[in-house]
Amino acid sequence: MTHEDIQMLKKFDAEIDKLAQVAEQLFLKIAEASRDGEGITRPAYCEQETTAGNVLREFAEAEGLRCGPDAVGNFEYELEGKDKNNFVLMGSHLDSVPIGGNYDGLAGVVAGVLLQVALKRCGLVPKFSLKTIGFRGEESPWFGTAYIGSRLLLGEFAGEQLTSLTHSLTGLTLQQHLHELGVSIDAAAAGTKRLDLNCVKAYLELHIEQGPLLEAEGVPIGAALAIRGNIRRPFASCRGEYAHSAATPRHLRKDAVIATAHLVAAADRFWQELIDAGGNDDLIINFGVFATNAAEHALTKVSGEVTFSLNVAGTNNAVRDALYERILNEAARLEREFRVSFDFGSKVGTDAVQLDAGLISKTEKAANELGLAVLTMPTVGHDAALFARAGVPAGMVLIRNQNGSHNVHESMEIRDFLDGIKVLARCALEPI
Missing domain, CATH: 3.40.630.10 (Zn peptidases)
Structure with a gap:
């Protein structure tokens, strides 16, 4: 200069x-x-x-x-x-x-x-x-x-x-x-x-x-x-079956709340594993929407419905995509374990x-x-x-x-x- x-x-x-x-x-x-x-x-x-x-x-x-x-x-x-x-x-x-x-x-x-x-x-x-x-x-x-x-x-x-x-x-x-x-x-x-x-x-x-x-x-x-870049599923849901909480034992329940909570916990664990592996500090996941149906939920009911959103983002498209696929695979496994059904709805997003x-x-x-x-x-x-x-x-x-x-x-x-x-x-x- x-x-x-x-x-x-x-x-x-x-x-x-x-x-x-x-x-x-x-x-x-x-x-x-x-x-x-x-x-x-x-x-x-x-x-x-x-x-x-x-x-x-x-x-x-x-x-x-x-x-x-x-x-x-x-x-x-x-x-x-x-x-x-x-x-x-x-x-x-x-x-x-x-x-x-x-x-x-x-x-x-x-x-x-x-x-x-x-x-x-x-x-x-x-x-x-x-x-x-x-x-x-x-x-x-x-x-x-x-x-x-x-x-x-x-x-x-x-x-x-x-x-x-x-x-x-x-x-x-x-x-x-x-x-x-x-x-x-x-x-x-x-x-x-x-x-x-x-x-x-x-x-x-x-x-x-x-x-x-x-x-x-x-x-x-x-x-x-x-x-x-991000992958977004703004209108995801988990469907189970409403039931009387005091009359339905765990092994017969189709609990949408517990199944979705397991999915969120697993996603957080996958996220932390990638951060611990190094080089992925920019990776983000978020479940910004998480709700049961206010017209049907109750203290004494097993919830048969949860709506939620999923956002997976990062500057490395390959790492982001791998995390996203792992979350979907976990959802498929949880469907079998909890006898529920996940529907992730429409998919939007952009690459990094x-x-x-x-x-x-x-x-x-x-x-x-x-x-x-x-x-x-x-x-x-x-x-x-x-x-x-x-x-x-x-x-x-x-x-x-x-x-x-x-x-x-x-x-x-x-x-x-x-x-x-x-x-x-x-x-x-x-x-x-």
């Missing part, structure tokens, strides 16, 4: 520090427009999501950035570079889960805009044009599927879903919501790429860490190594995605140059996965979060956020 480069970055860092209060005000203004009791709700393709994008647009336009919707209704904020034909993309999503937090997704969009504004205020012109995208519909609760805005942009959307997917709040189809935004798109056009990937030098996403690792380790910055090694290295180097501790670690699903799968070099800067994510207590220190933007800038200004 030349002396001129060092001085330029120092100038940029000082300008970012001056934007601390602006950052807080932007987050607060957007939060107030999407407050839902104690939490934040920004439904995809609805007023609150649109307001978030427009708050940033008004600020960005006042600072001289070029703004507008992209071809599929996402928000776009642009700073022209020396090379006007090629660009670096930055961004994340604007929607939230129901009654969630304010920073999941939004922090990445605000970061990209503030990075561009700081460069413009300093009079610094980047090598490549910089575009920040505020994606719509990344969260799955609204239409039952994730990454809608980025999938539409990249031409990876199934056309029939435009009319088959309906919004959980409005009851409108995705196509109707797009039409409300002035986006005319039919089934044939849904699979058309709206972005020339040959012009995209990199995709970068700043995001809060959605778990406790960085906070627990006392490290402000994470460099994401990979995005976990490895992020760009060069951008991981740049993230680590940038943090070190700034005197910041950095931890390389896997992360969960983000829009970055779509760009990585499409062949675009993709990297992620993670910011520690004190209270987890997808909850009303989601948090982020502005100091950490500004440091994250400085790291992000060093990757965006010299992505290759």
